[in-house]
Amino acid sequence: AQSVTQLDSHVSVSEGTPVLLRCNYSSSYSPSLFWYVQHPNKGLQLLLKYTSAATLVKGINGFEAEFKKSETSFHLTKPSAHMSDAAEYFCVVSAPGTYKYIFGTGTRLKVLA
């Protein structure tokens, strides 16, 4: 069985400071992991994906995530927040050979001027 837990429902940072959005997963198999971003009244846009290649994954807009198997974590980071990063972020897990994607409950990022 698979599951994903986003540890913070809301995160607030000041513009120009680092962003950390936390995600822990559970999977019986080596999973595929994704981060998506959702801006208001928009669909979900893929930020980055992990598919068992490099453990440090770089995505769009300066985001990156590190897969840590020992900690079953896939935290999303960005060195310097921008106002346009304010959105909701979803961590997603999928087991290989399946058609199921399990979404976390989301983290709403607020960026303060």
Place this chain on the structure above:
Amino acid sequence: EAQVTQNPRYLITVTGKKLTVTCSQNMNHEYMSWYRQDPGLGLRQIYYSMNVEVTDKGDVPEGYKVSRKEKRNFPLILESPSPNQTSLYFCASRARGAGNQPQHFGDGTRLSIL
């Protein structure tokens, strides 16, 4: 432009009146899926389709139907909508392959059932 198109984007209707939300993709993707998004619950999978005429239930299929007669289209049907189906709905598609393929999402359909 590669895209997943949902219609309508917004709909207010009444209990029991059948409705269909259409979803179309232009990427020749085999896999398509429907999700509902509710506050504090993230996205939950309703139904998915691995190819034409092949569909299966997701985690919350009750009260919904789907069909996949053509590769590009995957409509979501609510035969007798009820207020607990008021939600934001997303259609998604992806190419053939294992679960490591990312999905492409439509812009969503906001349904209100009175």
